[in-house]
Ligand SMILES: *[C@@H]1O[C@H](CO)[C@@H](O)[C@H](O)[C@H]1NC(C)=O
Ligand SMILES: *[C@@H]1O[C@H](CO)[C@@H](O)[C@H](O)[C@H]1NC(C)=O
């Protein structure tokens with residue numbers, strides 16, 4: 517234990533000294549993001565034909581912060597939005613929105629978001645072949661990586677300022693924080709939603725993690741230097757699963773939180789594999805910084821003591837829903853009548869039974885940036901990461 521501690525300490529020292537070369541002000545001048553609905557700031561909406569818009573395109577999505585739906589699967593800001601704010605950067609624009617910097621509008625110079633709600637880590641066709649259907653999108657992590665490569669080929673245009681040689685690309689990457697995920701959660705959600713048994717769902721975990729690892733290695737080849745890679749949440753606490761797998765067998769529930777143990781165990785298993793994969797890649801690429809974001813434990817805190825975080829109206833109930841013990845009904849999800857929003861979303865952790873409220877995402881981000889839920893700690897890589905603490909008042 518003592519030896520491990522020393523090694524960790526040395527890693528922190530070495531990563532913090534390498535961070536001195538990073539841009540002094542906010543450490544990062546841009547954010548590049550891959551992922552699913554936990555990070556999508558509008559891509560699925562922009563990809564969808566007008567007669568087949570996602571639920572996140574309808575009120576009450578977006579009601580708290582933006583006061584209109586933006587395609588974010590929440591009432592307000594997501595983790596990626598709070599991270600951007602903490603770096604003093606604008607909210608990260610969805611790639612599908614295109615760039616419109618000439619008109620003084622959208623620019624990718626400060627970041628670009630490839631995340632698409634519903635996206636999986638594994639390819640659409642791979643899952644389809646195994647009987648797992650994705651009715652939301654055929655976009656996977658591989659598609660997002662292809663988009664990123666197209667983006668890089670047009671880098672000088674996309675950034676409006678740079679020339680076309682590799683020095684500019686290097687400088688761009690050196691000052692960029694790359695968010696790889698959360699991605700992979702849907703690869704387990706879909707089999708579970710589609711009634712495929714839990715052993716089969718869980719058996720996808722090594723393949724998913726392998727895919728994420730290969731993607732990270734490809735990003736490193738492209739020149740990426742700093743990545744933040746989140747794990748999965750305690751999905752056994754989600755109203756969708758508490759409703760779908762409701763049981764009279766009390767032993768299936770955690771006595772402290774009321775969450776379903778077996779589902780949380782799938783997340784724990786998956787997160788363990790992901791962390792092992794990240795350690796493996798770190799050893800191969802000592803010059804690259806790979807930060808693990810422990811979404812699981814950052815969220816578990818508020819299931820353990822909800823009132824401490826202001827979640828006073830029933831931690832396992834969704835804010836927006838159409839009734840039932842967890843206020844979740846698959847036939848009347850948030851955005852479909854008769855579902856309606858609660859009066860005070862900030863007193864709920866779950867927004868729609870599947871995704872968190874802005875209030876919960878704020879607590880989770882605060883746990884990453886100021887708490888103990890990043891490894892190596894993001895503060896050792898970027899000391900000014902929580903320079904705007906006022907954003908996190910709660
Ligand atoms: C996904 O669907 C779009 C539109 O339906 C299609 O143009 C595209 O080729 C598909 N991509 C993949 C990877 O299947
Ligand atoms: C890693 O960083 C060191 C020190 O900055 C440098 O000398 C070396 O060339 C780098 N290695 C790679 C593979 O980039």
Ligand SMILES: *[C@@H]1O[C@H](CO)[C@@H](O)[C@H](O)[C@H]1NC(C)=O
Nearest residue numbers: 838839840845847848853854
């Ligand atoms: C779920 O919603 C549907 C459609 O509104 C309704 O018919 C059904 O009774 C609801 N189920 C429960 C358990 O409330």
